[in-house]
Amino acid sequence: MSTTAALPFDLTAGSIQLTQDLCDEASVSGGEAHLVDRLVATLEGFEHLELIRHGNTLTARTNLGRAQRVIIAGHVDTVPINNNLPVQRVEIDGIDHLVGRGTVDMKAGVAVQVLLAAELIEPAVDITWMWYDNEEVSSDLNGLRLLAEARPDLFVGDFAILGEPTRSEVEGGCNGTVRIEVRTRGKRAHSARAWVGENAIHAAAPILAALAAYEPQQIEVEGLVYREGLNAVGITGGIAGNVIPDECMVHINYRFAPNKSADEAIAHLEELFGQWDITVVDRAEGARPGLDAPLAKRFLEALNVPALPKYGWTDVARFSALGIPAVNYGPGDPLRAHADDERVDVAEITACERGLRAWLGGKTR
Structure with missing residues (x-):
């Protein structure tokens, strides 16, 4: 199935x-x-796995006729490298680590x-x-979005696990995210004769003041407390x-708890900043x-x-939108993701493997 010679x-x-x-x-x-x-x-040599490649997304699934199916997913891409490959195995503060790009986000989970x-x-x-x-x-x-559009038949399951870094703890659901651009308008003039114009950057001061004074909510959803931002x-x-x-544009990101929809989150932003021009960009x-x-x-x-809440947005939301309950579970501290000194405690890799192996190999019904 591979398109080029690969070891x-x-x-x-x-x-x-x-x-x-x-x-x-890399x-x-x-x-x-x-x-x-x-x-x-x-x-490709494992007979119990059916391999399906769509672009650069690979699916491997068992077809054993089990009563339930679990989807377990992980992304194989990383953010850009910054002199942090090849990986080094080092002891830091008495703890064995792998240090390098992708160790946390999220190739330890993929491994x-x-x-x-x-x-x-x-x-x-059965596992997909x-x-x-x-x-x-x-x-x-x-790739997950594109696969869901092309092969919705592969997204049939009773439960999904995304291997995003969680320190090998379980983080349920995720916050949603909305980004808006808020624009103020003014009038151009020569800065030597500023009184002739209207300064749009100065006019943005109330927007920044509102952001600085805003107190994010902490909202309980099904027993987990999500912190907004x-x-x-x-x-x-x-x-x-x-x-x-x-003209001045302030780019604003709202991370909202999963008790509300994106439409409700946008409505909240319109309440706060509706007196200015707002454009929803994400x-x-x-x-x-x-x-x-x-x-x-x-x-x-x-x-x-x-179980803990997941504050950042992850692709569990894609599974949730398809009606598949999903959690995040993988090795690595999410605070280390994308850092130049990205590193994973190897004990967390072992713990994640042990946990998944015991659960998938044992009685799950």
């Missing part, structure tokens, strides 16, 4: 070494093809998934494994050093925790870990 990854070395190997095969968004070639070469996909020949449930491209860039390129993430205005600007629904689903309950019981 398989060595699965016999275990999930920690596989994490290092996956990371060292796959910045848009450059995932060879890594996916190697994943195909790694898994665990690929290893288990190969080894779990008779899981207690999905490894997709372009998660770190624009949503219109997201409303922040300016950019501001532009002015055309020259001697011209009074006639919106993504959140996802409710889904922890009341029977398989989710069994999953938490098997892992014996508490």
